Amino acid sequence: MPEETSNLAARRAAAGDSTAVVHADTTAKWFLISSIAYFFIVGIIAVTIAAKFVWPSLLGSVQYLTYGRLRPLHVNGMLFGWLLAADMGLTFFMIPRLCGVKLWSEKLGVATAALWNVIILSAVVCLLLGINQGLEYAELPLALDVLVVIAWIMFGANIFMTVASRKYDQMYVSIWYIMGTILWTAFVYLTGNFAVLFATGTNQANLNWMYVHNAVGLIFTPVGLAIAYYFIQKSSNMPLHSHKLSMIGFWALAFVYVWTGAHHMLHGPISQWLQTIAIAFSVMLLIPVWAVVYNFFATMKGQWHQLKDNVPLKFLMSGVVFYLLTCFQGPMHSLRSVNAIVSKTDWIPGHAHMAVLGAFSFFAIAGTYYMIPRVYKTRLFSDALGNWSFWMLMMGGLGFFVTLWLGGFWQGWQWNNPAIPFIDTVVALKPVWIVRFFSGILMFVGIVLFAYNIMATILGAKDRPEAAAA
Amino acid sequence: MQQDYVYPSIYFSYFLFALLAGGALYFFVRSLKHGYLSHDSEEPKYRMMHDEEGSSHE
Amino acid sequence: MLRKADSNFGFAIGAALVFFFIGGTLTTVVPPLIDKTWAKPFENNDPTKGPTGKLKPYTEIELKGREIYVREGCWYCHTQQTRTLLADTKRSGWKGVDSPISTPDEFVYDAPHMFGTKRTGPDLSRVGGKYDSQWHKTHFRNPRDLVPGSVMPPFPWIADDPEELKAMTAYLQSLGRSKNWRPDNDYEK
Numbered sequence: 001m002p003e004e005t006s007n008l009a010a011r012r013a014a015a016g017d018s019t020a021v022v023h024a025d026t027t028a029k030w031f032l033i034s035s036i037a038y039f040f041i042v043g044i045i046a047v048t049i050a051a052k053f054v055w056p057s058l059l060g061s062v063q064y065l066t067y068g069r070l071r072p073l074h075v076n077g078m079l080f081g082w083l084l085a086a087d088m089g090l091t092f093f094m095i096p097r098l099c100g101v102k103l104w105s106e107k108l109g110v111a112t113a114a115l116w117n118v119i120i121l122s123a124v125v126c127l128l129l130g131i132n133q134g135l136e137y138a139e140l141p142l143a144l145d146v147l148v149v150i151a152w153i154m155f156g157a158n159i160f161m162t163v164a165s166r167k168y169d170q171m172y173v174s175i176w177y178i179m180g181t182i183l184w185t186a187f188v189y190l191t192g193n194f195a196v197l198f199a200t201g202t203n204q205a206n207l208n209w210m211y212v213h214n215a216v217g218l219i220f221t222p223v224g225l226a227i228a229y230y231f232i233q234k235s236s237n238m239p240l241h242s243h244k245l246s247m248i249g250f251w252a253l254a255f256v257y258v259w260t261g262a263h264h265m266l267h268g269p270i271s272q273w274l275q276t277i278a279i280a281f282s283v284m285l286l287i288p289v290w291a292v293v294y295n296f297f298a299t300m301k302g303q304w305h306q307l308k309d310n311v312p313l314k315f316l317m318s319g320v321v322f323y324l325l326t327c328f329q330g331p332m333h334s335l336r337s338v339n340a341i342v343s344k345t346d347w348i349p350g351h352a353h354m355a356v357l358g359a360f361s362f363f364a365i366a367g368t369y370y371m372i373p374r375v376y377k378t379r380l381f382s383d384a385l386g387n388w389s390f391w392m393l394m395m396g397g398l399g400f401f402v403t404l405w406l407g408g409f410w411q412g413w414q415w416n417n418p419a420i421p422f423i424d425t426v427v428a429l430k431p432v433w434i435v436r437f438f439s440g441i442l443m444f445v446g447i448v449l450f451a452y453n454i455m456a457t458i459l460g461a462k463d464r465p466e467a468a469a470a
Numbered sequence: 471m472q473q474d475y476v477y478p479s480i481y482f483s484y485f486l487f488a489l490l491a492g493g494a495l496y497f498f499v500r501s502l503k504h505g506y507l508s509h510d511s512e513e514p515k516y517r518m519m520h521d522e523e524g525s526s527h528e
Numbered sequence: 529m530l531r532k533a534d535s536n537f538g539f540a541i542g543a544a545l546v547f548f549f550i551g552g553t554l555t556t557v558v559p560p561l562i563d564k565t566w567a568k569p570f571e572n573n574d575p576t577k578g579p580t581g582k583l584k585p586y587t588e589i590e591l592k593g594r595e596i597y598v599r600e601g602c603w604y605c606h607t608q609q610t611r612t613l614l615a616d617t618k619r620s621g622w623k624g625v626d627s628p629i630s631t632p633d634e635f636v637y638d639a640p641h642m643f644g645t646k647r648t649g650p651d652l653s654r655v656g657g658k659y660d661s662q663w664h665k666t667h668f669r670n671p672r673d674l675v676p677g678s679v680m681p682p683f684p685w686i687a688d689d690p691e692e693l694k695a696m697t698a699y700l701q702s703l704g705r706s707k708n709w710r711p712d713n714d715y716e717k
Contacts, residue, residue: 052681053679056678056679056680060681063685068602068604072601134598134640134642135641184544184548196640201632202641206559206560210556251543258548259555265609269631269635277555344645415615423678
């Protein structure tokens with residue numbers, strides 16, 4: 001340990017000789033601000049569809065606001081409008097700093113952000129009108145898919161050109177994950193949105209599930225981990241436990257994740273041997289997950305007290321715990337015996353929300369809380385409000401996850417007893433949906449506090465210049 | 471349908487597991503030989519802690 | 529090698545893609561080449577091998593109904609697969625007859641596929657012929673009139689549009705019928 005510390009000091013002194021780079025961060029700001037706006041707007045939709053489970057006739061005569069139109073809007077809005085856009089914004093913040101150079105083209109970046117907003121706004125219109133391709137996560141019409149590909153190429157070119165001109169030879173693990181995200185997403189997205197159109201039936205379903213699974217596994221996971229690997233070290237001011245271990249996690253993820261798509265159709269009309277392969281590789285996912293999580297926990301060794309008054313770190317470390325849990329559930333669901341109970345039940349939304357909200361959105365929120373004051377050269381508007389947003393999202397999230405797991409498990413047992421009429425299993429779940437609705441309100445309050453805190457930080461930046469505190 | 475029920479897939483999984491373990495071992499030995507597992511290779515994690523903008527947190 | 533990947537940009541990209549493509553190819557391109565049932569429409573004339581029948585392409589009106597099913601997002605809450613679970617064959621069954629399990633060859637003409645992933649409402653893989661068209665009309669107008677406790681949204685704009693209702697019902701009545709599984713042939717119209 002003493003050796004490492006002195007090493008760090010020496011390296012800092014050496015790096016101090018180089019000329020400082022001034023980052024414009026315009027692109028990062030654009031992406032972050034628009035993504036937070038979608039987080040808020042889509043949050044309203046999320047609460048509405050939770051309410052529809054409690055009052056099924058709510059807004060029932062308006063066809064544009066029926067459940068089947070709002071659900072894809074909620075999913076696409078949260079995934080692409082909020083989370084992916086926030087992740088891209090944070091990438092535009094991290095990459096130039098990790099490479100020690102300016103972003104390759106700030107103009108191209110701003111154009112990417114503008115195009116992204118065009119895509120999201122068009123998606124809202126299409127989905128409300130019922131223009132839907134009928135494939136999960138790939139609901140958007142072909143024209144918008146093409147725009148997404150263009151935007152992704154613009155994003156990828158900007159990042160890759162920046163990395164190619166980097167000042168340091170060896171790349172930090174966040175750069176790895178971001179490069180992986182850009183490359184894998186390209187192929188995963190093409191499979192899920194273009195290749196599927198040339199297939200039917202089981203073949204199409206297999207491609208669709210490969211895409212859906214890897215939208216989470218090879219888009220949100222690697223970019224989310226890139227964010228965690230960057231901001232956990234930055235906000236705790238502790239170097240990572242092990243660079244080598246992070247590499248093992250990266251390569252294991254690269255190899256293992258893509259095999260598992262068919263676990264979404266266990267017991268279904270798809271070849272048994274393909275189901276078995278998916279199960280075997282799903283269990284192997286424990287390797288990259290535990291490698292990553294161990295690295296984070298070991299980094300925090302002796303530093304947990306920092307969580308007391310460090311808002312980004314709170315989000316980050318609870319995100320890591322949720323990541324561990326969600327990635328333990330995943331392999332367990334893929335076992336045939338467990339799958340026979342939980343598959344297609346309300347357990348699954350509980351699991352999905354823990355991954356996307358509990359883990360990856362928490363990482364993105366933490367990154368935003370860390371980044372916004374720094375790019376605007378100010379302090380966070382209110383740490384107390386930041387804490388409140390954390391606890392609201394945490395309590396709402398836990399209420400949501402836990403009740404849906406319990407309810408879903410119960411539902412699965414009931415389904416496996418054919419003597420119980422189906423409608424009785426629906427009625428039995430109503431208390432669960434009521435709790436889910438109120439948890440959703442808590443989560444929405446958390447989103448509002450987060451959005452307000454960030455907005456107030458940006459608007460009041462001039463009145464509160466950066467403090468000289470650590 | 472019956473013949474693809476269990477056995478061939480199980481053997482295929484064993485084969486893949488063996489392939490994976492073999493590959494992991496191979497790359498581990500090579501990395502060891504090339505000196506990857508030395509203290510030097512940990513450099514990036516220290517460098518990323520240094521903020522080039524010279525801002526407040528030291 | 530790892531050292532090389534650590535600092536060589538092109539090498540890292542290549543390795544990341546190779547790793548990805550091994551699994552990507554083996555699980556997406558290869559399976560339909562090995563398992564021919566994914567692309568061959570169901571046909572069986574031998575009662576000793578299970579239910580007989582033949583999968584026919586959708587008619588024009590069924591396809592129109594299918595478009596409505598996609599547009600309204602019915603597939604977010606209704607699966608279309610009778611899985612290899614005993615309970616599924618009982619629940620998809622009718623009047624004491626267990627339903628046959630769903631096989632890939634029954635879905636060859638499905639694009640987009642409607643297997644679904646969440647069962648807020650019951651599975652529809654064998655719903656064809658269970659309820660008559662008057663039942664469906666009433667059910668679309670307000671599901672709770674027929675099934676108290678249901679959480680399905682009302683679809684008055686379908687129930688009140690004769691053409692859409694006809695198409696929708698035609699599609700629903702076609703589901704799961706390629707396997708002629710009901711011994712008395714007592715399908716409702």
